[in-house]
Amino acid sequence: MSSTLKSLRVLSDPTRLRIVALLERDELSVNELQEITRLGQSRISTHLGLLLDCALVQARRDGKRTFYKLSRNVEGATQEFIQLAIRGAKELPEHSGDQINLKRVTARRREQAQVYFNQIAGRFDRVYGPGRSWQAFGHLLLRILPPLVVADLGAGEGLLSELLARRCKKVIAVDNSKKIVAFGAAKAKKNGLKNLEFRLGDLQSPPVEPNSIDLVILSQALHHAEVPAKALAAAHKILRRGGQILILDLLMHHFERARELYGDRWLGFAESDLHRWLENAGFKKNEISVVAREEQPPHFQTILAGGEK
Numbered sequence: 001m002s003s004t005l006k007s008l009r010v011l012s013d014p015t016r017l018r019i020v021a022l023l024e025r026d027e028l029s030v031n032e033l034q035e036i037t038r039l040g041q042s043r044i045s046t047h048l049g050l051l052l053d054c055a056l057v058q059a060r061r062d063g064k065r066t067f068y069k070l071s072r073n074v075e076g077a078t079q080e081f082i083q084l085a086i087r088g089a090k091e092l093p094e095h096s097g098d099q100i101n102l103k104r105v106t107a108r109r110r111e112q113a114q115v116y117f118n119q120i121a122g123r124f125d126r127v128y129g130p131g132r133s134w135q136a137f138g139h140l141l142l143r144i145l146p147p148l149v150v151a152d153l154g155a156g157e158g159l160l161s162e163l164l165a166r167r168c169k170k171v172i173a174v175d176n177s178k179k180i181v182a183f184g185a186a187k188a189k190k191n192g193l194k195n196l197e198f199r200l201g202d203l204q205s206p207p208v209e210p211n212s213i214d215l216v217i218l219s220q221a222l223h224h225a226e227v228p229a230k231a232l233a234a235a236h237k238i239l240r241r242g243g244q245i246l247i248l249d250l251l252m253h254h255f256e257r258a259r260e261l262y263g264d265r266w267l268g269f270a271e272s273d274l275h276r277w278l279e280n281a282g283f284k285k286n287e288i289s290v291v292a293r294e295e296q297p298p299h300f301q302t303i304l305a306g307g308e309k
């Protein structure tokens with residue numbers, strides 16, 4: 001039988017017209033079609049089989065379920081049959097009831113998608129979200145950065161430096177550990193980051209040209225300095241006018257074991273001390289705030305301090 005005759009025969013059945021009309025805008029599963037039309041599952045499956053056979057309908061598997069929708073991008077005659085079928089279905093007595101049920105089923109589907117978010121509202125920021133990470137947020141925020149020249153003092157192996165180098169004009173990573181500098185430099189090279197330069201040096205007298213830097217970063221590094229005020233004065237010296245300093249460090253704590261566990265020299269800092277040292281170093285528009293508190297004891301708190309030259 002020709003495909004035209006086959007399609008005409010398939011569309012000569014009012015139930016199949018109803019199904020075609022229901023699939024006009026939404027893709028639906030057999031269960032949903034069953035709920036809308038109140039027909040038995042096997043009847044619906046048989047009708048769908050015939051519609052599939054004529055390529056009037058197409059199927060998509062999603063896990064254990066199959067969804068059906070009208071065929072898209074079909075050639076002229078098939079497209080005309082589909083339009084005729086939809087028009088014909090509107091003349092059937094079941095049409096208005098089908099459309100009401102369809103609205104109900106699709107509305108429930110939307111609600112179900114929101115159930116999860118409604119359940120976790122208020123806790124959302126603390127629960128696991130696939131693909132959501134501070135690293136990803138970091139990349140996003142980096143896109144906002146202009147192409148700066150950055151000095152990362154006490155850079156470690158360059159976790160932050162590497163992130164910054166993907167966006168900044170140049171990043172100079174200073175650390176006083178020979179091994180860490182060698183490791184960080186090799187990693188930067190391997191990752192093709194030509195604008196990230198590791199230098200061996202002390203953060204209290206960094207090997208960086210005066211007035212050459214747009215942004216100095218001290219991330220969990222200042223509490224290793226013998227004289228933190230001296231480090232801030234040195235940071236001021238290497239910054240150009242209008243340049244910024246950003247410090248991430250720990251709020252003063254009493255966890256003595258941090259000295260032996262992490263090699264810390266200072267047990268964090270009081271906000272007032274940081275403020276005074278920044279001012280004495282010549283920084284203006286200084287701002288300090290606690291930005292994070294760990295949930296596990298000893299509940300380290302992170303402070304973010306910033307100022308401008």
Ligand SMILES: C[S@@+](CC[C@H](N)C(=O)[O-])C[C@H]1O[C@@H](n2cnc3c(N)ncnc32)[C@H](O)[C@@H]1O
Binds near residue numbers: 154157201202226
């Ligand atoms: C806790 S790590 C922080 C690394 C990195 N900034 C981060 O946030 O991941 C501290 C780093 O500072 C370095 N450091 C300690 N004292 C230093 C000093 N006086 N001058 C330069 N680097 C120092 C250590 O070698 C270490 O790599």
